Amino acid sequence: MASSLANIILILSIFFSFLSNLFFFKKKIKLSIHTFNWSSILTITSFLLLIFYFSSSNFSISAVYENSHTLKPFFYKLSGTWGNHEGSLLLFILIVGLYGTLFSLFYDKNITFKSWVIFFQNNIYLIFLIFLIVKSNPFDLIIPTPEEGLGLNPILQDPLLVFHPPFLYLGYVGFSLTLSLVLAALVTKQLDSTWAKISWPWVMSSWVFLTIGITLGSIWAYYELGWGGYWFWDPVENASLMPWLAGTALIHSLLVLKIKNKMQNWTALLAILTFSLSLLGTFLVRSGILNSVHAFANDPDRGIFILVIIFLITTISLLIHTFYSSHTTNYKISFFSKENFLNINNLFLLFFLFIILLGTTYPIILSALNESISIGPDYYNTILAPFIFIFLIAMSIGPILKWSQSVRLKDTYFFLIVFFIALLFSFLIIIFSKRNELILYLGLASSLVLILTILFEVSKIRYKIHFINLSRVFSHLGVGIFILSVFLNSYFSKTKDFEIQIGEIKKFDNVSLNLTNQNILKINNYLEMRTDFEIIENNKLFTLNPSIRRYFQPDQITSETSIKPTLLSNHYLVINFPDLNSKIIGARYYYNFFIHGIWFGLVLIIFGGILSVFKKRV
Amino acid sequence: MNNKVKKRLYFFLVSIITALIIGKFIFDSLKVNSVYFFSPTDLKNTTEIPNGVIRIGGMVKVESLKKKGNQYSFIVTDFKNEILVNYSGIKPNLFEEGQGAVVEGKLNTRTNFVATKILAKHDENYMPKEVADALKKTGNWKKNYGK
Numbered sequence: 001m002a003s004s005l006a007n008i009i010l011i012l013s014i015f016f017s018f019l020s021n022l023f024f025f026k027k028k029i030k031l032s033i034h035t036f037n038w039s040s041i042l043t044i045t046s047f048l049l050l051i052f053y054f055s056s057s058n059f060s061i062s063a064v065y066e067n068s069h070t071l072k073p074f075f076y077k078l079s080g081t082w083g084n085h086e087g088s089l090l091l092f093i094l095i096v097g098l099y100g101t102l103f104s105l106f107y108d109k110n111i112t113f114k115s116w117v118i119f120f121q122n123n124i125y126l127i128f129l130i131f132l133i134v135k136s137n138p139f140d141l142i143i144p145t146p147e148e149g150l151g152l153n154p155i156l157q158d159p160l161l162v163f164h165p166p167f168l169y170l171g172y173v174g175f176s177l178t179l180s181l182v183l184a185a186l187v188t189k190q191l192d193s194t195w196a197k198i199s200w201p202w203v204m205s206s207w208v209f210l211t212i213g214i215t216l217g218s219i220w221a222y223y224e225l226g227w228g229g230y231w232f233w234d235p236v237e238n239a240s241l242m243p244w245l246a247g248t249a250l251i252h253s254l255l256v257l258k259i260k261n262k263m264q265n266w267t268a269l270l271a272i273l274t275f276s277l278s279l280l281g282t283f284l285v286r287s288g289i290l291n292s293v294h295a296f297a298n299d300p301d302r303g304i305f306i307l308v309i310i311f312l313i314t315t316i317s318l319l320i321h322t323f324y325s326s327h328t329t330n331y332k333i334s335f336f337s338k339e340n341f342l343n344i345n346n347l348f349l350l351f352f353l354f355i356i357l358l359g360t361t362y363p364i365i366l367s368a369l370n371e372s373i374s375i376g377p378d379y380y381n382t383i384l385a386p387f388i389f390i391f392l393i394a395m396s397i398g399p400i401l402k403w404s405q406s407v408r409l410k411d412t413y414f415f416l417i418v419f420f421i422a423l424l425f426s427f428l429i430i431i432f433s434k435r436n437e438l439i440l441y442l443g444l445a446s447s448l449v450l451i452l453t454i455l456f457e458v459s460k461i462r463y464k465i466h467f468i469n470l471s472r473v474f475s476h477l478g479v480g481i482f483i484l485s486v487f488l489n490s491y492f493s494k495t496k497d498f499e500i501q502i503g504e505i506k507k508f509d510n511v512s513l514n515l516t517n518q519n520i521l522k523i524n525n526y527l528e529m530r531t532d533f534e535i536i537e538n539n540k541l542f543t544l545n546p547s548i549r550r551y552f553q554p555d556q557i558t559s560e561t562s563i564k565p566t567l568l569s570n571h572y573l574v575i576n577f578p579d580l581n582s583k584i585i586g587a588r589y590y591y592n593f594f595i596h597g598i599w600f601g602l603v604l605i606i607f608g609g610i611l612s613v614f615k616k617r618v
Numbered sequence: 619m620n621n622k623v624k625k626r627l628y629f630f631l632v633s634i635i636t637a638l639i640i641g642k643f644i645f646d647s648l649k650v651n652s653v654y655f656f657s658p659t660d661l662k663n664t665t666e667i668p669n670g671v672i673r674i675g676g677m678v679k680v681e682s683l684k685k686k687g688n689q690y691s692f693i694v695t696d697f698k699n700e701i702l703v704n705y706s707g708i709k710p711n712l713f714e715e716g717q718g719a720v721v722e723g724k725l726n727t728r729t730n731f732v733a734t735k736i737l738a739k740h741d742e743n744y745m746p747k748e749v750a751d752a753l754k755k756t757g758n759w760k761k762n763y764g765k
Contacts, residue, residue, distance in 0.1 A: 355644065362648060372655035372748050374673065379651035383644055497707050499688055548711070557711040576708050586688070586708045 002058055003141040006049050010133060013042035017126045021119070029115040033104050036122045040097030043129070047081075047094050050138055054081045060145040063087050063138040069151040069553045071525040079162035080152045085286060085302075086138035088165055092282070093132060095169050096125040099177040099202075107198065116184035117177075124176050127309055135302050151553035154526070155224055164216040171210025172243060172278040175271070178203050178250070182271040183317060186324040191268060196258035201613050203254060203271075207247045208609035214240050215602045226559045226574040228495060228590035230598060233377040238360040239281035242353055246274040249349040252342050260339065260403060265325045266346075272317045277353075279310045284360070334406035341398030348391045355383050385439055392446040392483060396453040399472060418456060422448035435491060443487035450480035471615060475608025478601045485597025492593040493569075501583045511571070512536045513589060526551045528560075531585065535564065535571055546575045546587070569593045653722065657752030658699040667728055674701060674731055675720035675749040683715050694719065694731075697758040705733040718749040 016039035023032035050063070055077050059065040067084040068077055082088045100121035107114055132138075181199045185191040217240070222230045231237060250270040256263045283306040333339050359375045366373055396418070400411055426444035430436060454477045458468065496508050505514045517532040530547045544562040551558065564571040569592055576586035655673045656664070674694060682693035690705045692715070703721055713719060713736055723733035 358644070358648065362652075372751070373652045374655070375648065376651040376653055376671075379647050382651075383647050497688065559711055576711065588708050 002049075002053060002060060003139045006046050006053075006061075006139040007137070009042050009046045009049070010129070010137075010139070013039045013046065014126070014129050014133065015039075016042065017122055017129060020122050021126070024115060024119045024122075029111060032115060032122075033118050036097075036118050036125075037101050037104060039122075039125075040094075040101045043090070043094050043097050046139075047090050050087060050090060051078060051081045054078060054087075057149065059147070059149050060142055061138070062140040062142050065142055065146050065149050067152050068149040069525070070148060071553060072152060072157070073524065075159070075162065076152060076157045079157075082165050083152055083156050083161070084138075086132075086136045088169070089128070089132050089136050089286075090138055091166065092169055092173055093125060093128045095173040096121065096128065096176050099174055100125065100180070103177060103202065109198075110190075113184055113188050113190060116187055117180045120180035120183045121177060124180065124313065127312070131305055131309065135305055148553075151551070153554070154549065154551040154556050154558050158220060158224055160216050160220040160224075164213060164220060166213075167209050167216060168213030168240060171206050171208075171213050171247075172240075172281065174202065174206025174209055175243065175247060175275040175278050178206060178271045179275040179313075179317060182268045183320050186268060186320055189324070189326070191257075191264045191326075193258050193261040196254050196267075200254065200258060203247075203251060204609060204613045207244075207251055208606060208613060210240070210244055210247060211602070211606050211609060214244060215599075215606065218602075219599065222595075223561050223563060226561050226588075228493075228572055228574075228588070228592065230595070233359070233375075233380045235360045235363075236285055238356050239284040242356055242360075243274055243277040243281055245349050245353040245356070246270060246277050249346045249353075250274050252345050252349075256339055256342050262339065265321075268321055268325065270346075272314065272321060276310060276314045276317075279306070279313065283307060283310060333404055336397075336401055336406050338398060338401045338403045341394060341401055344394050345391075345398065348387060348394070351387060352384060356380065385443070388483065389442045389446040392450045392480070395476060395479070396450045399469075399476065400453065400457065414456070415453070418452045419449055422446075422452055433492070437491070440487060440491050444484065447480050447484035447487065451477060451484065454480065471608045471612035473608070474611060475605045478604025478606075478608060480601070481597055481604065482601025485594045485601055488594040489592065489598060494591040494593075496589045497586070498589070499584050499586050501585065508589065510538055511589075511591070513573075513587075515585065518585070525553065531575055533562075533573060535573075537566070537571070542571075544571065544573045546573045548575060565596065568596075570595050655720075655748045657696045657748075657755070658694060658701045659696050659752070659756060661701060661725070661728060662699045667725055669725070671722060671724060671734075673720055673722045673737075673748070674703075675718070676700075676752055677749070678713070678715050678717055678719050680716045694721065696752050696756045698756040701729055701731050703731045703733050705736060707734075707736075710736050720748060 016035045020032045020035040020039065023029075023035060050061075052058075053061045053064050054068055055074065057064065057068055057070050057077065059068075063084055063086045064080075067087075068080045072080070080087075082091045100118055103121070104114065104118055107117075178199065181195070181202065182191070185195045217237070218230045221227075221232070221237075250267065250273075253263045253267045253270055257267050283303065286302065286306065359379050363373050363375060397415060400415070402408075422445050425448055426441055429444055430441050454473055458473060494509070498506050498513075500506055500513070500515045502515055502518060505512055507513075512535070514534040514536075515531060516534055519530055521528045521530060526549045528547050528549045530545055533544045533546070535542055535544055542564050544564055546562040547560045549558050549560060550556075559574050559576065561572060561574045563573075570590075572590035572592050574588050574590075576588075653671055653673055654668065655675060656668070658674065658676055661667075661674065676694040676696040679693035679695045679700060682691075684691045688706050688708075690709060692703055692705075693700050694703055695701075703723075704726075705721065705723075720737040721731070721733035722735040722737065723731055726732050
């Protein structure tokens, strides 16, 4: 009953989507948009139904049976809706539709252009809807209805992870609208600065959502996985970083298009690249080709299906691009002009993207030749580091340059002063910390150059406030603080493994750890062994309570970390499942230096992005 | 040759050389940081003992796990060949006898491996893909693994 109702809605939704195409070809533009919106509303309804089935533990639905359990807290029953392959795909489709519908509501200047946007959006939507029905229907029926569900992986039962997938999808999928906007502009020959102004808030909001999604995932990995870090160059993480880099390049070239009406073709290419990489990310994560917490589907057919979709969408987009793109004249611009530095930004971002793409796909390509390898994080760190330095310097210079013109003398002086102060400051840090390492020095110096340029600019030492772009100031400052913190964190953090029993005290440097108590609690759907540690650092005492949980359904053991933030660092403790017949607990202690700076930098980047979405001024 | 052509030629040459240098840098780094995976049988069959960091994987042999303080030793098997692994550090929660595992480290001798990392699993159903492939090769793959 439940299953057939939902299936009827999904089939109706496909029908309306087909109808929308039909009306479009019959030149009934308004009807075409209306039917698309109806289809989109139906998909939203089916998703709401799925949420209802999850929250009421209706185990006759396969997706619910496989990913839920009656003992699970209500909140996680809800989030279980998108914590699996089928449900998350439905969410994906819902968002494709939602972006289209929102666009049709907010834009009504040029009806032909609008109908083309909806046409392209509808076809991206339709192709995934068919994939859902054929290969990954969340509403498949189970007969007879099972008594109890299989449960959701406990490490996914976390408040941050409730929001991580929807935000990530709002980002990934938002770039589908960017693609539709570009294709529609190419077909109707309107790829110009007016178009860029219309597209700006849509592209920026997708970018902001993607940034938030990645940040949430990173914070989750930090406290939940218990590995002490926030980024592991895991292929799945890379899969989300690649569209982010392409999207970042895209918003910078869109800026040139918006203000100077240049770089049309390049912007269009970047839009195609960004959405293709979003799809590639979906493929890598969902096909089961990579082993990770994200790999739900182990059905190779699904992987092939997604690959075919990527191929179709990318090829058709590129064909439209070649067929419709207009010849642009060559502009003569000076090396030290804003345009040129935005070009440099694009080159660097695409270079980073290439490095990450290579590192992520190389093992997959080799596995086809029956060789099994993995790429260590040092590959990324050693290659990216030297280019990051140059990138940051270019990023400091670019924004203070003028459009089209060459550099002015007073800018040069200003920059040299900042450069000198940054070098001096990082030199002092190196001296005081006694860490005489070139990479650290360059990392600190280049990120300080960026931070200081922005701070000087804002404090109007040489500039009047008339034209300060606040969103750029916040997000670039965020990048500077982020990179600075990454370097400080990776060079000054410490980690220590030890074994301990009640009453014992362990000392590392100026920190002492004392295990005072351990007890076992029974909570809803798990048993928990809690420990009390007293930590003393420089005569300051605080407690940490890392624990081990044994979940009942599925039967699984997880470690819960305990983190104490102090002014400059985090004390981070995680314990291990003890041997049954010994009282000794294995533990790992991390002293995570300046980790706050990393989160703060990311928050600034996001804040700058949000400001830019709502920016009215050109 | 006039000046314009000369200028372009120089630009072209410089770009090619830069691209080659960066390309070499990237591929060297890719090679250095590639960690190869071996099953115990693969190791038996290789003519040359790999001397860098590698990963090995298979099933943790039942009743082979021994513990002395922070030192662990256990046997990884693909039911055809096996290898003794020594590890010091924290044992991940989901690492148990009779389950699939992947460890990273260096070979001491052809049958003795010093692990620096036991790769953590995300859930109890998870079977590392490499291990699954290795077991399939020796014909010891059972359907219920990783399901």
